[in-house]
Amino acid sequence: MSNGTGQNVLTLRKDAWWVEPLITATVLGAFGIYSTWRALSNEFYFSDPYLSPFYSPLILANWWPFSPALLILWAPLGFRATCYYYRKAYYRSFFLSPPACAVNPLRSNKDYKGESSFPFILQNVHRFFFYAATIILIFLWYDAIIAFNFRDGIGIGLGSIVLTINAILLTLYSLSCHSFRHLVGGNLDVFSGCPTRFRLWGAASAFNERHMLYAWISLVFVALADLYVFLLAKGIITDVRFI
Template identity: 50%
Template sequence: MATGTEPQPLTGVHDASRAAIAPRHLRTDRWWLAPAVTAAGLLAFVVYSTWRAFVNDDYYAAPYVSPFYSPCVADNCVPMRGGPNADLIGSWWGLSPALLILIFPLAFRGTCYYYRKAYYRGFWASPPACAVAEPHKKYSGETRFPLIIQNIHRYTFYFALPVAAFLTYDAVLAYRDEHYRWGHMGLGTLVFTVNIVLIWAYTLSCHSCRHIVGGKLRHFSKHPVRYRLWGWAGKLNQHHMLLAWASLISVSLADLYVYFLATGAFDDPRFF
């Protein structure tokens, strides 16, 4: 019977309160593969997005604008005909205009519950995998700096919504050609359409979205509309991990596609 005076368990599997098992774990599968692949994927995106954000070039090829640079709100933006190009910041901003925009979707993704799990395991080995002891001597959770900043996730959701709205506008403009004529459809049109569908699906599958639409309701029967929205958000939330990766890949491919068009690597294949 516990008396409350017992020493606190130490980390790992070598604690006296646990079975005396010599190995660090008893797993025989390649448990390290999943966190290694996750870390490699996230690292690849960080390197690519950082390069594209600072290069400040080749982000517009009519009628497509890179999602990394939209909406373009600085004076040094490349003129985009019909696109969300507004001089709100002024000419004092001399760096890449992407840095003014990417901070919002990156803050949303960086504090996302799934991405926390991904990079906690992939980069910090906290924990490396299920039933594998983590190498850290103590764990304070997200109650201290800097991890306490993760609590801003519920607020970053509100900033992610207008960014998704601007990208929706860009996807609509992708159905116009360089002469403002509607009815254009090229490979880039499909790329941007798929991208915005995945971005909205990922955004609305967020745990914060599910909580906002129905998390505080005491009686679902009194709020049928919010209950229906809560149910839809819950169904999307079941695929949150898949949507997180799919949207991350799609937004990178959309930017890469614009880059290839802007640099003249190839022309946009048109269907009509």
């Protein structure tokens, strides 16, 4: 838009506005490459009693010739891809729409429709990915509990702790979800008539304030948890047993 002021340059900002989208693109890109490689590799995902979170629940079926990870990863992938926080992150860092506040977007097209038309209108199904990811999360908690059950009895290994922390962080990420916040109480107009849902909404709102934090640490940790199982399964390292 030309308003005669010369503000049509990329931006008049003088701070390092490009750092945040650059870091976001780097971390998300690195996670995307790592997780794709691990999901397609179809090996080194189990080291008794630890199962990689990328392969949980493990579905080994004759009718499926590809990696079993592909049968389940669509759920957490879709949950994160349609997440209100990640939308901000990747619209800024990958689509440059816009890369930062008061910085011109990659395209200043006048037919912009945002999330009101295909394909981005599909972001509205976020809650269904939340449901699917919650089912996966139940299995991850099961795996975390099983991770304390060794062949020689109940014990605690570093892997037990890693998988438990992973399940906790993913739970925090789910509990802070905007759709969850809406479904437990945000869709009400009269809170005083539903005190339980009001309290649930209050708790979800408190978690929601840290949604970005939970999004990042759970993302990084799930990759680290998988890496730990991979290194164990490949024999590069051995598990540390505390008990």
